Amino acid sequence: MTTDVKNTGSVVAPRRAPGESLRQGRRRRGGVRKVLQHALLVVVGVLMIYPLLWMLVGSFKPNDLIFLSPGLIPEEITLEHYTNGWNGLTYPFGRYILNSAIIVLGALIGNLVSCTTAAYAFARLSFRAKPVLFSAMLLTLMLPIHVLIVPQYIMFTSIGWVNTFLPLIVPKFLAVDAFFVFLMVQFFRGIPRELEEAARIDGAGYWRTFLQVMLPLTVPALATTAIFTFIWTWSDFYTQLVFLTKPETQTVSVALRNFVDATSESNWGALFAMSVVTLIPLFVVFLVGQRFLVKGIATTGLK
Amino acid sequence: MAVVEEFRHLRDARGTRGPRRRRTDAERKEERAAWSFLFPWFVGMVLITLGPMIASLVLSFTDYNLLREPSWVGVENYERMLGDARLHKSLGVTFTYVLVGVPLQLATALFLAMVLNRGLKGLAFYRSVYYLPSLLGGSVAIAVLWKQLFGVNGLINQVLGFFGVTGPGWISNPETALGTLVLLHVWTFGSSMVIFLAGLRQIPDMYYEASAIDGAGRWRQFRSITIPLLTPVIFFNLVLQIINAFQSFTQAFVVSGGTGGPVDSTLFYTLYLYQRGFTDYQMGYASAMAWLLLLIIGAFTAINFLVSKYWVHYDD
Amino acid sequence: MQRGIRAAALLTSVSLALAGCAGGDEGTGEGGDDGQVTLRFAWWGVDSRHAMTEEMIDLFEEQNPDITVETEPGTWDAYWDALATKAATGEMPDVVQTVDPYVLEYGRNGQLADLTQFGDVLDLSPYGEAILTDSSEDGKVWGVPGGLTTYSVWTNPDVVEEAGLEMPDDDTWSWEDYAELTTEVPEAVPDAVGSGQMSFYAEPFTLFARQHGEQLWSDDGGLGFSKETLVEWWEYVADLTESGGMLSPERSIEENTHDGDAFARGEMAFKPGWATQLGQVGALNDEVDLQLLRMPGEDGAEARGDWVKPSMHYSIAESSEHKEAAARLIDFIVNSPEAGAILGADRGLPPNPEVLAEIQGDLGVADQKAAAYLAERLAEPENPRPLPPEGASEINAIFLRLSQEVLYGNLSPDAAADQLIAETEAAIG
Known part of the structure; x- marks a missing residue:
């Protein structure tokens, strides 16, 4: 993978683990400073995620105590919200997690395949319609979804796709997420042309060059796309609501709303508990993936 | 910034290749290859974006309540926008939100990105924790969490009460409600922070080392190295965040219970558009509103690109 | 005229044809075999x-x-x-x-x-x-x-008693009685609230207008109430909120869109609401013998205000x-x-x-x-309601917004009434 780059002598990304620094050795100062920095980060972090911590604690409190205190130490601990929340809806909550996971997986593969190829064409190949198409691509970033949804719904209904996962997955295979096309374009532009040209001189076609030379270099950017796709698809609400109406097809973000209703009593405890459950995969994905994320964008050459 | 370069590049490409000149075989081959790469994107563009987009443009000239066939009304919807006081109010709210919220969010994201850049153990964990609020995004739980913070008896007022100050009901007072949503926007700074982190990674250490030898302090390094070299990334974030902020919907929808209240003080443009389209069933009017929004965002983006010449620094 | 619409339809069908999957069985067409x-x-x-x-x-x-x-x-x-x-x-x-x-x-x-x-x-x-x-x-x-349901006043007799007040006779109580009672509650018990907010929904006003011999909508599909009645209503609500008898607009908004209802916590004496939703206050029902009272002002009114x-x-x-x-x-x-x-x-x-x-x-x-x-x-004689005209559903949002303008003092009841009438007429135009 990236060893190829090293061999050719060009440096695509600084190969340095997070937390390492060239300056570190020179700037090493007493441990006191480090401890202070950590303390500050912890305090600010706790303040920052106080609402989330409160929700976490609330998910373990009996319903009538949730709103009584703003403190983070529960007086009484119960797991009933987790069991009630998990089993409280038409299907066990695992079903909704599975549905979300299927959609996320489909969207992920779709974005990885289609946005990459489109971006490669925009970044590296010349063709006559490029200025027009590139502007059109930027323009699609600016469209509010709420007005497109009605014509889209009409279209997906007439081909019988409503209440299947297809309207949420197939568009991803058609690279409708312009953000990622844009991101990948930036990335490809950061890769030295010489690598490609060498391959071309060896007689490789455009597709072979793309697959064998460019794709291996894009791994960090692919990771970026994958993580953002995961997070955004997982928490997307509106399109999932409109296209999936049967309980067996519903996703976590839609199912969560069933705990809250303006016209009758809300089950806050269950909502908190299941919100925590749905946040865990997101947190883990980010925790694991953030290394690639930071690396991925760093190599896109955002300038 | 690549986008600017891109445009420059595209313009040049057009210049060097006049329409008269016959294209070579290689060029034609490249063109064919380009289309094979673009094919899925192009199909998606036409079917899923362009088609519905044109449909909504057509609908914007009709009276359409979703329940009956649309009927043509010409520019009536656009004329009505001129005299619609709530629309003007929603524009005011949205502009305030964008112009205050975006810079604040970017400043926060940049500051934390610099703190979390390097040099400490456990940064991966800290970054993930600081990203957490962004994961929660527009969840339904936000409504009640925000009340817990900013309600009449919320945490903020309890802290203020400790100092003998009686705070208002921040989310239910028309004077302060928008402010709490701006804070919510600032709070979800995660994605911008990640992009800033990436940008910081790109600044070669030798610049700092050289300036340290010259005796520059941290503040001067920040002003004369970090900021200038980071302007392309700042610009990238600015463009995308402005586009996003103009389209903000979920936060106001969730926190105000869909009303945009109190008294329209959090009536985001898209929220009003949604109310018109899906609560009052005036899809023709909502479509016209969408096109106005598209024009506004387009104008902002264009201005952004124009102004960027004066403050964004490029290496090359 | 219609050409553009047809063009849009055409475009959609062209898109479908391009997708190669036009026409279709929607999966719901179970054969009748x-x-x-x-x-x-x-x-x-x-x-x-x-x-x-x-x-x-x-x-x-x-x-x-x-x-x-x-x-x-x-x-x-x-x-x-x-x-x-x-x-x-x-x-x-x-x-x-x-x-x-x-x-x-x-x-x-x-x-x-x-x-x-x-x-x-x-x-x-x-x-x-x-x-x-x-x-x-x-x-x-x-x-x-x-x-079925009907509008009523949820009442917590314990709070009424704690404030040293008599339970009112809901067959005869007037709007003035309601104002007096609810104002006295917080005076006697500082943590308690007299009345829930009445002006965030159109129903209490509709009932008030009907008691004045008017209606929300007229028989011919216009507004059925006079500006004077609406001004009187908002003045009443604003005065009651001002005097502390009615829940403040800030707390009302929080309770409207969020959780944590003062009545459910047993801190409110009277709360106008749908009779059949009394069960929603939950556990309080086990602790207190909650009552459903009639809305005030029915006695001696020009016509019956409430309706099933x-x-x-x-x-x-x-x-x-x-x-x-x-x-x-x-x-x-x-x-x-x-x-x-x-x-x-x-x-x-x-x-x-x-x-x-x-x-x-x-x-x-x-x-x-x-x-x-x-x-x-149900046993009482009806006061029939004219049907709402098309676009009528908008009045709820308009009513909520202008009530808040009045309660926050941004608009006088008079100006708000003018605005409500203008906006509603435009909506049902």
């Missing part, structure tokens, strides 16, 4: 309602093996936009839960089937004309009530291919005691008197109070 029919049924609610409804449907499917019901439960805040999107494509579920004035809006636009066509299959005889007012026009009935209305309806989509089966499902839901026993009073009290009589003994304490209160109201 074996007589098996699949119905789609959509409603809104929370998880507890979803569970009850699914249970009721299981029973229906057991008794009607030729019908399968696919359920589409939803939440209120997303129900009407999703339904409209489906209506736009002729894909409405066969059976839909509706509410006024949407039921009229959909009916008038040809989206709902006339329920009188099903004869014995869907028995409408238990429902009087007054009960069907909200869902019928020109002899067509677009919805069967799924529950359906809390929601069941309707059949005009686009449905299985209307007869849909009618059977609705008949089961509203007319069979077995279904009634499962659903209880969750959607309001059963409008079919036989069903109500059958299940009344099994209702919870709050629902029993509501049933008794409702029976008294």
Whole structure:
């Protein structure tokens, strides 16, 4: 993978683990400073995620105590919200997690395949319609979804796709997420042309060059796309609501709303508990993936 | 910034290749290859974006309540926008939100990105924790969490009460409600922070080392190295965040219970558009509103690109 | 004129043809060969309602093996936009839960089937004309009530007593009495609140206007009340809020959109609300003998102010291919005691008197109070309400917004009334 780059002598990304620094050795100062920095980060972090911590604690409190205190130490601990929340809806909550996971997986593969190829064409190949198409691509970033949804719904209904996962997955295979096309374009532009040209001189076609030379270099950017796709698809609400109406097809973000209703009593405890459950995969994905994320964008050459 | 370069590049490409000149075989081959790469994107563009987009443009000239066939009304919807006081109010709210919220969010994201850049153990964990609020995004739980913070008896007022100050009901007072949503926007700074982190990674250490030898302090390094070299990334974030902020919907929808209240003080443009389209069933009017929004965002983006010449620094 | 629209239609079909998948079987077209029919049924609610409804449907499917019901439960805040999107494509579920004035809006636009066509299959005889007012026009009935309710004042006698006050006589109390009582509550008990906010919904004002011999809508589809009445109403509410008798606008907004209701916590004496929703205050019902009182001002009013209305309806989509089966499902839901026993009073009290009589003994304490209160109201002579015109649903949002303007002091009641009249007339224009 990236060893190829090293061999050719060009440096695509600084190969340095997070937390390492060239300056570190020179700037090493007493441990006191480090401890202070950590303390500050912890305090600010706790303040920052106080609402989330409160929700976490609330998910373990009996319903009538949730709103009584703003403190983070529960007086009484119960797991009933987790069991009630998990089993409280038409299907066990695992079903909704599975549905979300299927959609996320489909969207992920779709974005990885289609946005990459489109971006490669925009970044590296010349063709006559490029200025027009590139502007059109930027323009699609600016469209509010709420007005497109009605014509889209009409279209997906007439081909019988409503209440299947297809309207949420197939568009991803058609690279409708312009953000990622844009991101990948930036990335490809950061890769030295010489690598490609060498391959071309060896007689490789455009597709072979793309697959064998460019794709291996894009791994960090692919990771970026994958993580953002995961997070955004997982928490997307509106399109999932409109296209999936049967309980067996519903996703976590839609199912969560069933705990809250303006016209009758809300089950806050269950909502908190299941919100925590749905946040865990997101947190883990980010925790694991953030290394690639930071690396991925760093190599896109955002300038 | 690549986008600017891109445009420059595209313009040049057009210049060097006049329409008269016959294209070579290689060029034609490249063109064919380009289309094979673009094919899925192009199909998606036409079917899923362009088609519905044109449909909504057509609908914007009709009276359409979703329940009956649309009927043509010409520019009536656009004329009505001129005299619609709530629309003007929603524009005011949205502009305030964008112009205050975006810079604040970017400043926060940049500051934390610099703190979390390097040099400490456990940064991966800290970054993930600081990203957490962004994961929660527009969840339904936000409504009640925000009340817990900013309600009449919320945490903020309890802290203020400790100092003998009686705070208002921040989310239910028309004077302060928008402010709490701006804070919510600032709070979800995660994605911008990640992009800033990436940008910081790109600044070669030798610049700092050289300036340290010259005796520059941290503040001067920040002003004369970090900021200038980071302007392309700042610009990238600015463009995308402005586009996003103009389209903000979920936060106001969730926190105000869909009303945009109190008294329209959090009536985001898209929220009003949604109310018109899906609560009052005036899809023709909502479509016209969408096109106005598209024009506004387009104008902002264009201005952004124009102004960027004066403050964004490029290496090359 | 129509060319543009046709162009849009053309464009859509061209897109479909390009996709190579135009035309189509939507997957709902179950062939009638074996007589098996699949119905789609959509409603809104929370998880507890979803569970009850699914249970009721299981029973229906057991008794009607030729019908399968696919359920589409939803939440209120997303129900009407999703339904409209489906209506736009002729894909409405066969059976839909509706509410006024949407039921009229959909009916008038040809989206709902006339329920009188099903004869014995869907028995409408238990429902009087007054009960069907909200869902019928020109002899067509677009919805069967799924529950009944009426406006009342939820009352916590413990708070009244703690404040050293007598429980009022709700047959005779006036608006002045209400103002006095509610103002005295916080004076006597600093942590308590006298009254819930009355001006965030149009219903209390509608009742007030009717007591003045007016209506919300006129017979010819315009506004049915005078500006003076509206100004008087807002002045009353603003004064009461000012004097501390009524919950402040800030806290009212929080309770409106969020959780943590002062009444449910036992800190409020009077709260205007739907009688059948008293059960929602939850545990408080076990601790306090809560009462349902009449809204003030009925005694000596020019006309009766309150009214009994359906809390929601069941309707059949005009686009449905299985209307007869849909009618059977609705008949089961509203007319069979077995279904009634499962659903209880969750959607309001059963409008079919036989069903109500059958299940009344099994209702919870709050629902029993509501049933008794409702029976008294049903026994009184009606003051019929004119139908809302098209676009009428907008008045709720307008009313809420302008009430807040008045309560925050941004607009005088007089200016707000002018604005409400202008905006509402534009909406129903």
